[in-house]
Amino acid sequence: MARFDTSFDATSVEPSTPYELLPAGKYSAQIVESEMRVTRNGMGQLLWLMLDILDGPYKGRKIFDQLNLVNPNPVTVEIAQRTLSAICHATGRMQVSDSEELHQIPMTIQVKIKPPKNGYGESNAIAYLPPERAGAPAVAARPAPPAAPATTQAAAAPPKMASAPWNKKV
Numbered sequence: 001m002a003r004f005d006t007s008f009d010a011t012s013v014e015p016s017t018p019y020e021l022l023p024a025g026k027y028s029a030q031i032v033e034s035e036m037r038v039t040r041n042g043m044g045q046l047l048w049l050m051l052d053i054l055d056g057p058y059k060g061r062k063i064f065d066q067l068n069l070v071n072p073n074p075v076t077v078e079i080a081q082r083t084l085s086a087i088c089h090a091t092g093r094m095q096v097s098d099s100e101e102l103h104q105i106p107m108t109i110q111v112k113i114k115p116p117k118n119g120y121g122e123s124n125a126i127a128y129l130p131p132e133r134a135g136a137p138a139v140a141a142r143p144a145p146p147a148a149p150a151t152t153q154a155a156a157a158p159p160k161m162a163s164a165p166w167n168k169k170v
Contacts, residue, residue, distance in 0.1 A: 021124050022063055022111050028054040029063065029109045031087075034099035037066075045070035047084070047099060051126070054106055063111065065126045086128040 033050040067080035090107035110127040
């Protein structure tokens with residue numbers, strides 16, 4: 001049993017709603033939070049990112065990404081480093097020493113839907129577009145009909161990493 005100090009009144013708090021995927025398409029977005037976290041198996045570290053959609057019908061929605069920058073598998077690390085490079089190119093910041101340097105810089109992202117895998121439901125995948133490939137200003141996709149709740153890797157995020165060079169939360 002868990003006793004509360006005061007009585008909780010659910011009529012005074014908006015209930016949480018299920019997470020819905022963003023429809024596939026190009027979006028204008030910016031990184032608003034980032035931090036290093038320990039991977040689920042404890043053998044690596046990932047850079048966790050929270051992005052805000054900046055315009056269109058999904059303005060204000062959050063989307064998450066994670067880059068497995070420290071991992072025993074060199075291919076996994078290479079993929080993460082290439083994604084970090086794409087973020088740097090998309091933001092115009094070619095040399096960074098802290099993930100916070102990538103915050104609050106508008107960029108164009110391409111969102112795709114990944115099929116269910118490893119016990120997780122569908123999830124969003126993000127590609128970061130360089131300005132020359134982004135083309136015209138991003139136009140958010142039309143709203144999709146409500147989907148069944150999906151669990152993503154971001155929803156089951158691993159614990160925070162206390163001492164990492166990118167460990168910043170803003």
